[in-house]
Amino acid sequence: MSTSTQTQGSSAHSTGGAGTPGATSKRTKPGKAARESRTAGTKPTTTIIVTAILVIVALYFLVPVYWVIVNATKSTEDLFGTNGFWLGNSFQLFSNLGDVLTANGGAFPRWALNSLLYSGVGAVFACYFAVAAGYALAKFEFPGRNAIFAFVLGGVLVPGTATALPLFLVFSKIGLTNTYWSVLIPSLLSPFGLFLARIYASAAIPDEVLEAARMDGASEMRIFHTIVLRQLVPAIVTILLFQFVAIWNNYFLPLVMLADEKLYPITLGLNNWRAQTDRLPEFYQLTVGGALLSVIPLAILIIVLQRFWRGGLTEGSVKG
Amino acid sequence: MRSKSAPWVLMAPFLLLFLFTMVLPIIIAIVQSFLTVQRTGLVGEDGAVSRFAGLENYLAALTNQNFTDSILRMLAFGVVQVTVMIVASTILALLLESASARWPGLFRAAYFLPYGIPGVIATILWSFLYVPGLSPIVDALGWVGIDVDFLGPNMVLWSIANIVTWTYTGYNMLIIIAQLKAIPGDIYEAAKIDGAGPLRVVTSIQLPLIRPALMLTIIFSIIGTLQLFAEPQVLSSMSSGINSEYTPNLSAYAYAFQYNDLGMASAEAVIIALAAFILSAAALGISNRLGRKS
Numbered sequence: 001m002s003t004s005t006q007t008q009g010s011s012a013h014s015t016g017g018a019g020t021p022g023a024t025s026k027r028t029k030p031g032k033a034a035r036e037s038r039t040a041g042t043k044p045t046t047t048i049i050v051t052a053i054l055v056i057v058a059l060y061f062l063v064p065v066y067w068v069i070v071n072a073t074k075s076t077e078d079l080f081g082t083n084g085f086w087l088g089n090s091f092q093l094f095s096n097l098g099d100v101l102t103a104n105g106g107a108f109p110r111w112a113l114n115s116l117l118y119s120g121v122g123a124v125f126a127c128y129f130a131v132a133a134g135y136a137l138a139k140f141e142f143p144g145r146n147a148i149f150a151f152v153l154g155g156v157l158v159p160g161t162a163t164a165l166p167l168f169l170v171f172s173k174i175g176l177t178n179t180y181w182s183v184l185i186p187s188l189l190s191p192f193g194l195f196l197a198r199i200y201a202s203a204a205i206p207d208e209v210l211e212a213a214r215m216d217g218a219s220e221m222r223i224f225h226t227i228v229l230r231q232l233v234p235a236i237v238t239i240l241l242f243q244f245v246a247i248w249n250n251y252f253l254p255l256v257m258l259a260d261e262k263l264y265p266i267t268l269g270l271n272n273w274r275a276q277t278d279r280l281p282e283f284y285q286l287t288v289g290g291a292l293l294s295v296i297p298l299a300i301l302i303i304v305l306q307r308f309w310r311g312g313l314t315e316g317s318v319k320g
Numbered sequence: 321m322r323s324k325s326a327p328w329v330l331m332a333p334f335l336l337l338f339l340f341t342m343v344l345p346i347i348i349a350i351v352q353s354f355l356t357v358q359r360t361g362l363v364g365e366d367g368a369v370s371r372f373a374g375l376e377n378y379l380a381a382l383t384n385q386n387f388t389d390s391i392l393r394m395l396a397f398g399v400v401q402v403t404v405m406i407v408a409s410t411i412l413a414l415l416l417e418s419a420s421a422r423w424p425g426l427f428r429a430a431y432f433l434p435y436g437i438p439g440v441i442a443t444i445l446w447s448f449l450y451v452p453g454l455s456p457i458v459d460a461l462g463w464v465g466i467d468v469d470f471l472g473p474n475m476v477l478w479s480i481a482n483i484v485t486w487t488y489t490g491y492n493m494l495i496i497i498a499q500l501k502a503i504p505g506d507i508y509e510a511a512k513i514d515g516a517g518p519l520r521v522v523t524s525i526q527l528p529l530i531r532p533a534l535m536l537t538i539i540f541s542i543i544g545t546l547q548l549f550a551e552p553q554v555l556s557s558m559s560s561g562i563n564s565e566y567t568p569n570l571s572a573y574a575y576a577f578q579y580n581d582l583g584m585a586s587a588e589a590v591i592i593a594l595a596a597f598i599l600s601a602a603a604l605g606i607s608n609r610l611g612r613k614s
Binding site: 049057062065071142185220221251266274294303 | 324326327328329330331333334335337338340341342343344346348349352412415416418420421422423427429430431432433436437438439440441444445446448449453454455456459486489490498502532540547549550554557569572576577582585586589590592593596597
């Protein structure tokens with residue numbers, strides 16, 4: 001890794017890219033300008049081929065989502081009787097979704113709120129803890145630093161499902177199984193977040209900045225909460241997003257911990273509905289509608305968070 | 321506060337959670353794996369006594385044909401699926417970060433979208449595309465004379481591989497993109513001045529510099545493979561090819577909650593964890609050796 005980082009040397013930072021062709025956008029961010037300066041000189045045929053490949057790949061990723069959108073509008077007969085890639089004879093999206101929201105005495109909205117609670121609370125705290133620890137491991141010299149990192153790395157390598165069973169035993173001893181806490185507490189830990197935070201903290205936070213703040217008499221906690229957190233915003237967004245989705249997607253942990261349907265997250269609840277399709281065909285339409293409703297919020301979240309993916313993670317700090 | 325205590329204060333919440341939800345369960349799993357429970361009374365109503373069983377559970381697990389089959393199945397699955405997925409993620413990341421890509425943000429969102437769909441729901445979605453009668457894909461293939469049974473005993477493993485690839489390719493791609501973005505722009509400038517073409521930039525700059533991200537994605541994919549649970553569990557009610565011990569994790573789950581054999585379940589969990597550990601360490605070792613050569 002060190003071989004090519006040496007080449008950067010002392011280049012004059014003219015990443016503004018004022019004169020580069022194609023830099024017509026209003027606010028040229030450094031990352032964008034850098035990529036557009038590379039855009040200059042590429043052949044149009046390459047662009048067409050690359051874009052064609054990207055479109056085909058996009059179709060693959062979007063097909064199941066498209067299918068669920070189209071089929072959420074159908075009646076149960078049309079679901080089986082008409083072409084799955086096109087609309088059926090009747091359009092009853094809204095009555096279908098109404099059924100989803102009211103079936104089983106409003107079970108679905110409750111599962112959605114549970115998922116939101118587990119994921120939202122879990123992600124915020126897990127991210128805060130992981131960033132604090134990752135920053136400490138990246139920027140402080142103290143005895144045992146490498147041992148702790150190796151230890152946590154070892155923990156990352158242990159499958160979450162391997163700990164879920166014994167964790168169930170621990171929780172049942174202290175009476176926590178089948179409570180919100182049984183899913184929430186394990187969700188507060190993000191070794192992966194620590195991993196990312198450590199990588200980005202060591203790259204994005206210059207020691208000079210920390211030293212300067214210490215000279216000014218700022219306490220370590222103050223330095224962390226003001227300077228460090230701000231520098232790590234891109235990494236924080238990444239960790240938040242990943243942890244939120246990881247908890248939202250978790251199936252094994254709630255499956256092991258929860259018995260009460262009222263505490264279920266969406267994943268468990270929806271699978272419960274799907275399992276009933278064998279006996280009761282109307283659950284097919286409920287499952288399709290429920291799948292659509294549970295895909296939408298995360299789709300929006302991911303598209304909205306797109307802009308946070310722009311720009312380099314080390315942007316705006318002293319490079320080194 | 322002096323710097324001496326500061327790192328420990330910063331790490332305290334993480335480490336406490338780590339000890340409680342990670343280290344403690346692992347210790348319990350290891351202890352449990354050496355115990356066996358003997359129930360007294362006809363249906364165990366007189367209580368149960370744990371006794372030290374030595375390696376009995378491990379021997380039982382490793383001589384259990386279903387369990388060893390499930391491990392071999394996951395190895396075959398992992399070799400194919402992880403390779404396909406990581407290669408695809410790397411190519412997509414490089415294409416999206418290349419100068420030739422139009423609307424990279426849009427494509428990035430489209431590829432990453434499946435990651436936001438829980439494995440269970442992804443499996444439900446794909447199962448609709450697998451089930452004959454419901455699936456337009458099966459219909460379309462039937463018109464051109466191809467009869468596939470995506471849920472047949474031989475096909476279903478690769479149908480699961482498709483769901484996993486669909487879910488995680490975009491996620492791995494984003495990790496690689498994050499590292500690509502961290503490459504300082506001046507390196508590209510320098511390469512351009514030296515007259516390096518796009519392919520040269522990929523092989524000499526981008527691939528070596530994203531090696532840490534690639535290792536990260538490979539290791540997490542290996543662990544993910546060994547943990548495979550939700551997809552086969554959901555599909556098991558639709559496919560005759562999936563039994564309750566189809567993957568190592570399904571097996572451990574079945575022993576814990578269906579057969580009530582915690583010793584065996586723990587032994588299997590420990591074996592799964594050890595396997596993940598060894599495979600990941602091997603991946604890291606290979607990567608380090610390659611890194612030194614280049």
